[in-house]
Ligand code: NAD
């Protein structure tokens with residue numbers, strides 16, 4: 001049997017708890033070291049493993065001491081360029097959480113550095129690995145609804161996101177960076193690249209630094225129109241967090257994404273409903289289960305790609321397409337004009 005790949009996790013905060021649980025379920029990898037500026041967080045993380053990993057508070061010391069096959073970086077975006085640069089300088093393959101970087105220029109610098117060094121770099125973009133979106137993609141690929149003509153991806157909630165992720169109060173590029181990146185990646189995954197982006201942003205909650213709602217109109221290269229609507233200030237009963245709802249229409253049918261991970265399909269195979277099942281992992285819980293399942297699938301995809309020597313779906317190179325749309329959305333919101341991401 002091939003030995004498991006040895007990995008380290010840098011960043012042991014809120015969302016990293018899902019990464020630790022996820023790594024325990026991934027085949028072909030083991031975590032040998034954890035690192036956080038806050039020693040208590042790294043120690044707590046180490047205690048969650050049956051074979052406790054070594055503990056670091058300094059990423060440079062971690063890379064100097066450990067022989068690693070990969071590093072996982074679930075820290076916030078402003079730290080990514082320095083940490084990815086460190087990993088690349090040690091020729092250690094990286095999976096880094098979304099948002100990839102705070103702007104397109106930073107994303108391009110990270111992608112170029114990894115490319116020049118021949119070091120694999122993947123963005124942990126997990127929504128497309130949710131079983132629901134794998135099923136949706138399979139239906140589109142099979143031609144169930146014909147050529148897509150329209151899609152709406154909707155994320156509207158009023159959960160108190162600020163308790164678990166307090167840095168979001170101070171983030172100037174907020175809603176589009178935090179959840180918009182997931183929706184833009186999904187739109188590219190399902191409908192292909194966008195050549196026109198129009199966006200309007202709103203700040204509804206008082207006292208935060210950035211936008212907490214955004215509506216983005218996409219013109220896709222194949223001719224389809226896409227709408228992405230996002231809000232952290234949408235008061236609903238029941239609150240659908242963290243579900244992405246919406247619909248896709250094609251020349252021969254449609255697929256609705258309803259609450260409860262239900263697809264309503266009218267297509268070449270007739271009309272029917274499908275409910276998407278969870279993976280049944282004992283450590284997942286509502287309302288996060290849909291995202292938690294996708295964390296493990298994202299990590300497994302990274303490990304499988306490393307072992308096979310193939311480019312992962314959300315490689316740095318591919319993700320530049322997502323972050324060009326992000327940049328275009330902010331530029332559109334600032335100017336009131338539609339922007340072609342290819343011009344940025
Ligand atoms: P957090 O602030 O709770 O955790 C980040 C941790 O990184 C902190 O403990 C901090 O001390 C540590 N850290 C920062 N710089 C470091 C460095 N140089 N060396 C070592 N440790 C360092 O943040 P979070 O809420 O866990 O979010 C982390 C990332 O995960 C964000 O980018 C967020 O957008 C993303 N996220 C993704 C999803 C998803 O579904 N994919 C969900 C939630 C959060």
Ligand code: 89Y
Pocket residue numbers: 161165178179242291
């Ligand atoms: O930060 C967000 C994300 O990426 O997924 C869910 C989240 O944690 C809160 O909406």
